[in-house]
Amino acid sequence: MAELVCAVGVPHSPHYPAQFPKDGPKGPAPSYRAVKSHLDAARADAIVVVANDHFNTFFLDNFPTFAIGVADAASGPNDETRMPRYDFAVHTELARHLLGTGMEEGFDFAVTQDFGVDHAVLVPLHYLTEGVKIPVVPIWVNAFVKPLPSARRCHALGAMLKAAIEGLPRAMRVAVMATGHFSLEIAGPRVDPGERHGTPDIGWSKHVHRRIGNAEIAELVAEATPERMAKAGNIGGELLNWIVMLATVGNAKPCYLADHNDEDGHAFAAWRLDG
Amino acid sequence: MSVYQVNKLCHRLYHDRAFREAVKADPAKAIAGWPLSEAERKALLEGDIRQLYEAGAHPFLLGHITRWNLFGVTPAIYAERIRDARDPA
Numbered sequence: 001m002a003e004l005v006c007a008v009g010v011p012h013s014p015h016y017p018a019q020f021p022k023d024g025p026k027g028p029a030p031s032y033r034a035v036k037s038h039l040d041a042a043r044a045d046a047i048v049v050v051a052n053d054h055f056n057t058f059f060l061d062n063f064p065t066f067a068i069g070v071a072d073a074a075s076g077p078n079d080e081t082r083m084p085r086y087d088f089a090v091h092t093e094l095a096r097h098l099l100g101t102g103m104e105e106g107f108d109f110a111v112t113q114d115f116g117v118d119h120a121v122l123v124p125l126h127y128l129t130e131g132v133k134i135p136v137v138p139i140w141v142n143a144f145v146k147p148l149p150s151a152r153r154c155h156a157l158g159a160m161l162k163a164a165i166e167g168l169p170r171a172m173r174v175a176v177m178a179t180g181h182f183s184l185e186i187a188g189p190r191v192d193p194g195e196r197h198g199t200p201d202i203g204w205s206k207h208v209h210r211r212i213g214n215a216e217i218a219e220l221v222a223e224a225t226p227e228r229m230a231k232a233g234n235i236g237g238e239l240l241n242w243i244v245m246l247a248t249v250g251n252a253k254p255c256y257l258a259d260h261n262d263e264d265g266h267a268f269a270a271w272r273l274d275g
Numbered sequence: 276m277s278v279y280q281v282n283k284l285c286h287r288l289y290h291d292r293a294f295r296e297a298v299k300a301d302p303a304k305a306i307a308g309w310p311l312s313e314a315e316r317k318a319l320l321e322g323d324i325r326q327l328y329e330a331g332a333h334p335f336l337l338g339h340i341t342r343w344n345l346f347g348v349t350p351a352i353y354a355e356r357i358r359d360a361r362d363p364a
Contacts, residue, residue: 054335055286055289055333055335055336056290059283059286060279060282060283060286060333061283079289080289080342144333144335145333186334186335186338187334187335187337187338187341187353187357188328188334188357188360189328189357189358189359189360189361189362191354191357191358192354193354193358194350194351194354194355195350195354196338196341196350196353196354234334234335235335
């Protein structure tokens with residue numbers, strides 16, 4: 001049977017790759033490297049990436065609440081992010097299995113068989129892998145077009161994914177990666193003066209960080225209402241990506257959790273689940 | 276009236292270089308064929324970010340306007356106008 005060996009959570013800011021070299025000393029690079037060391041040690045055969053699209057793969061003509069990419073390969077970034085372009089393999093067998101199990105268990109994914117991915121998938125993979133050579137299964141969560149899925153539903157989705165991964169009759173090692181911020185406003189009223197972004201609620205981000213460190217996931221799910229996340233910024237809903245992932249780690253505390261700082265409403269965390 | 280067409284237009288600006296260049300060259304002419312309400316058309320041409328946001332334009336799409344200073348909206352002007360806006364109901 002397949003084994004869930006590692007879970008990680010990181011931010012996905014499109015500004016990072018051009019600003020902060022992977023091997024450099026500045027910004028998020030050291031924290032990405034710390035997370036990468038755990039992901040590397042877990043020797044994953046596939047990575048399930050839980051992220052939100054920013055109107056680059058999907059648009060409002062047909063915007064999915066939950067979607068999965070089932071193809072042989074994909075590429076990106078399909079937005080204006082300044083970073084290397086990657087063509088990467090999709091783990092088709094795992095993707096089909098997650099789709100099928102989802103259908104049986106009441107999670108009716110939208111499916112795309114021909115897609116590019118944006119910075120939310122590729123910025124983390126850029127920092128956390130060597131050229132995205134590990135096959136990926138992208139899963140998208142609607143984190144910023146109202147109404148959002150509930151935190152409870154996202155947690156249930158994560159629990160389904162964990163059971164589905166562990167039910168795949170093939171010896172393989174699977175990692176789950178969530179990407180996104182807890183507090184961030186882009187181009188909305190809560191931006192800083194003269195800026196395109198702002199961090200409206202660093203206190204909430206610290207609180208989420210503490211909950212993650214203490215493995216208080218049920219409490220976090222109860223607190224992460226649409227109103228609470230919206231107060232933290234117009235993409236505060238990216239916490240939902242994390243909640244999907246957090247459902248796969250059970251009661252485990254992270255083996256790595258970067259200290260929170262006062263500028264960034266996000267976290268870097270890793271869990272080793274293979275004993 | 277639906278703000279959907281405004282969102283669609285902003286999306287097109289980001290993903291369609293030819294349309295973006297046309298808007299740079301002559302904004303009124305470039306959007307003349309779009310099925311916008313008169314209020315939406317006027318707000319776009321005047322760079323009235325606040326009104327567009329309050330009408331329900333998605334900030335991730337609306338924000339694309341500033342990447343190329345379209346409709347006379349620089350990042351500084353955008354920030355000033357969006358900070359005055361209220362969240363749509």
